[in-house]
Amino acid sequence: MIRLSTRYQGLNTRLIHTGEKPDPATGSAVPPIYQTTTFAFPSNESMLDLMEGRSTGHIYTRFSNPNFAIAEAKIAQLEAAEAALLLASGMAAISTAILTLAGNGDHIISHADIYGGSFGLLHSLLPNFGIATSFVDAADIDAVKKAIRPNTKLILLESPSNPTLQIYDIRQVANLAHEHDVQLIVDNTFSVLNQKPLELGADVVVHSCTKYINGHSDVMAGAIVGTQAFIKNCSDVYRKLGGNLNGFDAWLLIRGMKTLGLRVQRHNENALLVAEYLQQHPRIETVHYPGLPSHPQHKLAADQMTGFGGVLSVELQGGQLEVDQFLNRLELFTRAVSLGSVESLITQPVTAVHHSVPESYRALGGIKPNLIRLSIGIEEVADIIADLEQALS
Ligand SMILES: Cc1ncc(COP(=O)(O)O)c(C=O)c1O
Numbered sequence: 001m002i003r004l005s006t007r008y009q010g011l012n013t014r015l016i017h018t019g020e021k022p023d024p025a026t027g028s029a030v031p032p033i034y035q036t037t038t039f040a041f042p043s044n045e046s047m048l049d050l051m052e053g054r055s056t057g058h059i060y061t062r063f064s065n066p067n068f069a070i071a072e073a074k075i076a077q078l079e080a081a082e083a084a085l086l087l088a089s090g091m092a093a094i095s096t097a098i099l100t101l102a103g104n105g106d107h108i109i110s111h112a113d114i115y116g117g118s119f120g121l122l123h124s125l126l127p128n129f130g131i132a133t134s135f136v137d138a139a140d141i142d143a144v145k146k147a148i149r150p151n152t153k154l155i156l157l158e159s160p161s162n163p164t165l166q167i168y169d170i171r172q173v174a175n176l177a178h179e180h181d182v183q184l185i186v187d188n189t190f191s192v193l194n195q196k197p198l199e200l201g202a203d204v205v206v207h208s209c210t211k212y213i214n215g216h217s218d219v220m221a222g223a224i225v226g227t228q229a230f231i232k233n234c235s236d237v238y239r240k241l242g243g244n245l246n247g248f249d250a251w252l253l254i255r256g257m258k259t260l261g262l263r264v265q266r267h268n269e270n271a272l273l274v275a276e277y278l279q280q281h282p283r284i285e286t287v288h289y290p291g292l293p294s295h296p297q298h299k300l301a302a303d304q305m306t307g308f309g310g311v312l313s314v315e316l317q318g319g320q321l322e323v324d325q326f327l328n329r330l331e332l333f334t335r336a337v338s339l340g341s342v343e344s345l346i347t348q349p350v351t352a353v354h355h356s357v358p359e360s361y362r363a364l365g366g367i368k369p370n371l372i373r374l375s376i377g378i379e380e381v382a383d384i385i386a387d388l389e390q391a392l393s
Helices: 011-017 044-051 066-078 090-101 116-129 141-147 170-179 228-241 247-257 260-279 298-304 320-329 359-365 381-392
Strands: 083-087 107-110 132-135 152-158 183-187 204-208 222-226 284-288 311-316 345-347 371-375
Touching (some): 011 066, 066 083, 066 247, 083 090, 083 228, 090 116, 090 152, 090 204, 090 222, 090 228, 107 116, 116 132, 141 170, 170 183, 260 284, 260 311, 311 320, 320 371, 320 381
Parallel strands (some): 107 132, 107 152, 152 183, 183 204
Antiparallel strands (some): 083 222, 204 222, 284 311, 345 371
8 A cells, every 4th residue: 555654644635645656557647447357467476475465466356456455545544544445335334344343143232313224234134144233322321331231242323323413422432332342333424524433432434435435426335444453354254245346436436535625625514504594494393414503412513523514304394295395396406315425415214215214213213204314515505505495485
């Protein structure tokens, strides 16, 4: 991995340059795309050297690839971490991190207002492999403490949560976890650059790079971030599960990350202005956005985040008819799942991302039928508000 001198500390500088140097073969200023499955060896002996760890290099794209290495170096910078592992999706990252830490007979703690895919993994799939999960109110530290069992291996936390934008105290949960020899994994997809869970005490960070890190709704990817030793263990699991990306998508991710700092700044600014606008609108019952002083955990959010992100959710007055009318009238917003892209996206969680989450867990997580999630893009904010205004009128 190519390391940038410690003289250059600015995160935007490091996101642009880390892991890169002009291509020695051609002088290309931008890294080539290594769209290859396999890598040639000058001799049979050199292949054995690499297999047995006496030299470094790439063997097969399911194990590693030069484009992955560049993206991983940049992603590690994002979390000020020792290392990162790039995978095919956020779910590949979450499942690989979990399966590195837990196995048959183990126990996990999480909360119900978590991304629907993560909920499905914990609630429906992992029990088939003997891994049970307790879903608790993660804001109630006594409830988290009570849920810890001798076989608890990890806590999976999302803060802000998806889609209710609850804020959980990462420091407090990390301290509790460590008292019981439990690892804390934080899904930091919503808060890339706005929050550093490892600095707050988390052991591992996972990302859906499909969202802000790539930022253009054209790449699926994920990452696990942590210590060198943990990433090495994840890498062993990953090679067996086969959750790798490909050279071209990693290259797009590298390009996306060069504007990440600018994009996140604009997402933060736009989302706050949209939240303030929606808060005073008579057709909106509640706005969930941690940047608003009216958010119940605004103080905690301000303490553990440096920006509040581009996602907010609202509870609309009325029932399904009103929700349908509002969503169908929008012109600029794209009615679609996903988030964190340059364009504004909107979705009703109970019809899409959280559709398969059982009623009882939706109620536990506060995922109401009239809840609408908005991912605010980087368009002109006046245009975003104009679209909301005409659709709500
Ligand atoms: C918070 C969060 N984590 C993880 C994921 C899963 O990521 P992917 O779709 O890249 O697998 C998502 C997807 O929406 C998400 O919102």
